[in-house]
Amino acid sequence: MGMKRAFGTDPKITQILQDSTTVEWERVLDRPVDFALVDASHLYEHVRKDTEAIMRVLAPDGIVVWHDYRPVEIRRGVKRYLDELYKKGLPLKRIAESSFCVYQHSRAAGEMKSFAA
Secondary structure, eight states: OOEEOOSTTOTTOOEEOSOTTTOOHHHHOSSOEEEEEEOSOOSHHHHHHHHHHHHHHEEEEEEEEESOOSOOGGGHHHHHHHHHHHHTTOOEEEOTTSSOEEEEOOTTTOGGGGTOO
């Protein structure tokens, strides 16, 4: 397994260095994820797989941030997939003048389940 603790002994922060298209988050993690930064492959299918996987383990009120949300040639998969989710009603927000897109799961809305496969 490609786990590496990059933040000393802090038990709340774990950096996982592994192929995100093959990791089974439900088996790797021992609790729901409060915050996830998705900064991986820009291919559409990989962005979709990474997003669906993290949504399955996201804690109530958890936050997901995607990097490289821009219409640049090598990053089109990120923007394309997230734009599709937004059009389906997922409340995504772009951080102004950045390449970051953010989602916070709403405990009350229950919207997360409808977007994860």
